Amino acid sequence: MHTSAGRPRTAPRAVLFDRDGTIVVDVPYNGDPSLVQPMPGAREVLDGLRSRGIPVGVVTNQSGIARGYVTREQVDAVNARVEELLGPFDVWEVCPHGSDDGCPCRKPAPGMVLSASARLDLEPSEVAVIGDIGADMGAAAAAGARAVLVPTDITLGEEIRSAPAVAADLAGAVAALWAEGP
Template sequence: MNTSAGRSQTAPRAVLFDRDGTIVVDVPYNGDPELVRPMPGARAVLDGLRSRGIPVGVVTNQSGIARGFVTREQVDAVNARVEELLGPFDVWEVCPHGVADGCACRKPGPGMVLSASARLGVDPSDVAVVGDIGADMGAAAAAGARGVLVPTDITLEEEILSAPVVARDLAHAVESLWGTQ
């Protein structure tokens, strides 16, 4: 068993991923499915989890909907393209709200992680959230899930320093969940 923060941890029963900057290259407010590009190694990591019988899902803030930059239909088309390139996800949670909307779903709030966990029939404490920014780690912590940060060029230094686990890439992130770093 891998221990972190003084508590024993078992392997997660589900893994939730942030979309932009984590499993696909971040294209701000992307409404064009043709612009979707997987992050290096994403398909192999996801297929590896699927082959183990581990449910995978996506939890993604899409404030561009609230801001009028993209429509929900465009976001859904981009998400469909993500699935074409990376395979099927067991659950999708999309927050269409803006920062000022005060919703319960927007990361770093726990709403999407809690909803995805419930839909998968898994306790949030048995879920891992993999993302590229502090809001992803905040959502994991607020829901009682485990967080793994995979920094990108936009990840702030303070987000890296405060993350519970930092991984160099998606493969390392998943390996860290099973204690095989």
């Protein structure tokens, strides 16, 4: 795979993951840390990246805060449980806004990917995003990052067809990112 400038792409220097439906089982508007359940293979994939010195992070839309379904404190408690089960993560980015708020951070906008990249002192082109829906792919594309879709039961057919890369699971997504390199 090549960049638009024609240079070969190298392996990513960091990987950002969507939270719900990607690294943990999606529980809509979850405010209860006891309901956090890792996706199959998530811990092994994350630990594998960490063992290679690859920073990992989370970029997650949490519109339940804007909608009043959960508080920021509840989301933070759920994220702390995710970190306890799957961590440590080098960076967390949480968008608390609703779809009508027009913020620059809510996926598919690039804000969280750009912010996470900057916090990791990397260019977005050096970062990859793994997620389960089109908004994850859109945020990566808008930021200039690479992306791999890992579909779940809620992923739309069009999202799968338009994704830059698709993998059956997290391990396959990571393997696909490293297969792109020289």
